[in-house]
Amino acid sequence: MYLPKWLHQFGAPKYFYDLSLCISRWAGIICIICFICGLYGGLVLAPADYQQGDSFRIMYIHVPSAWMSLFVYMVMAIAGGIGLIWRIKLAEIVARSSAPIGASFTFLALVTGSIWGKPMWGTWWVWDARLTSELILLFLYLGYIALQSAFEDRRVAARAGAILALVGIVNIPIIHYSVEWWSTLHQGPTITKLDKPSIHLSMLIPLLFMVFAFKTFYISTLLIRVRSEILEYECNTSWVKQLLGINNGIK
Amino acid sequence: MALNDFFSMGGYGAYVWSSYGICAVVLLLNVIQPIIRERRTIRELQKRFSLAKENKSDKHS
Numbered sequence: 001m002y003l004p005k006w007l008h009q010f011g012a013p014k015y016f017y018d019l020s021l022c023i024s025r026w027a028g029i030i031c032i033i034c035f036i037c038g039l040y041g042g043l044v045l046a047p048a049d050y051q052q053g054d055s056f057r058i059m060y061i062h063v064p065s066a067w068m069s070l071f072v073y074m075v076m077a078i079a080g081g082i083g084l085i086w087r088i089k090l091a092e093i094v095a096r097s098s099a100p101i102g103a104s105f106t107f108l109a110l111v112t113g114s115i116w117g118k119p120m121w122g123t124w125w126v127w128d129a130r131l132t133s134e135l136i137l138l139f140l141y142l143g144y145i146a147l148q149s150a151f152e153d154r155r156v157a158a159r160a161g162a163i164l165a166l167v168g169i170v171n172i173p174i175i176h177y178s179v180e181w182w183s184t185l186h187q188g189p190t191i192t193k194l195d196k197p198s199i200h201l202s203m204l205i206p207l208l209f210m211v212f213a214f215k216t217f218y219i220s221t222l223l224i225r226v227r228s229e230i231l232e233y234e235c236n237t238s239w240v241k242q243l244l245g246i247n248n249g250i251k
Numbered sequence: 252m253a254l255n256d257f258f259s260m261g262g263y264g265a266y267v268w269s270s271y272g273i274c275a276v277v278l279l280l281n282v283i284q285p286i287i288r289e290r291r292t293i294r295e296l297q298k299r300f301s302l303a304k305e306n307k308s309d310k311h312s
Contacts (some may be wrong), residue, residue, distance in 0.1 A: 048261055053263060055267060057267050061271060061274045101281060108277055115269055119266055221281050221285055227289055228285065228288050228292045231296060240296070244293060
């Protein structure tokens with residue numbers, strides 16, 4: 001299947017390895033700055049909510065983790081699909097490396113949501129649409145991770161995982177629209193509404209910082225994982241040997 | 252007193268700080284684990300190649 005030349009170059013492991021060193025460092029720096037701004041704004045500057053008091057501050061980690069749990073899943077499924085169609089090693093690596101990070105975000109969304117639910121709803125857990133579909137997302141991630149270690153051959157594992165991820169994509173719109181389709185304890189969207197967001201700027205700005213911090217966190221840690229995988233995949237190529245300083249005598 | 256208020260979070264301190272604590276632990280693990288893995292991968296590959304080189308030079312001598 002046709003693929004533009006620049007995309008091929010981007011998919012070349014050596015090129016990507018060098019690029020990722022730079023990107024992961026800068027993403028890490030931006031991530032730390034955004035975390036500091038977001039935490040200070042969210043925990044100190046933002047006023048207490050008139051209904052929920054100070055407990056609403058859990059939002060600053062709950063909402064970004066929940067968004068990222070969906071975003072990472074989309075990246076994982078799309079990268080898996082690209083790997084499936086064009087057999088690009090790098091796409092398979094990105095898909096596999098995303099899974100543990102996505103599972104962590106999903107876990108955080110569930111746990112912080114549960115801790116938030118206790119004082120606000122009076123219960124840790126209800127089996128309603130939003131919470132159940134998010135739990136299914138966690139199981140999809142865990143299933144994907146288990147599938148990766150079930151195969152000896154990494155490329156077979158990547159293909160099997162990609163199919164699982166693509167089938168599981170059905171769950172993503174269900175999670176997103178669950179609060180609108182079914183009646184639920186979970187509150188509806190406050191920020192992504194088409195008309196004006198129903199949240200005050202002093203509460204919104206720290207949230208945006210936290211969202212950006214989580215996103216750069218994902219990029220930065222993903223690239224570290226990707227680099228290890230590239231080295232393992234490409235360990236017999238000359239550029240890896242050169243990189244590890246063992247080119248002497250091996251021709 | 253201001254600091255006390257900050258930690259009590261209007262009575263929700265236990266909920267707020269436990270969720271931030273869990274979040275910090277999970278995110279830190281997500282930083283430490285891949286860094287350790289990258290170092291281990293590089294070390295193991297270097298060991299593997301230096302062993303292969305030794306074997307090669309042994310045969311030649």
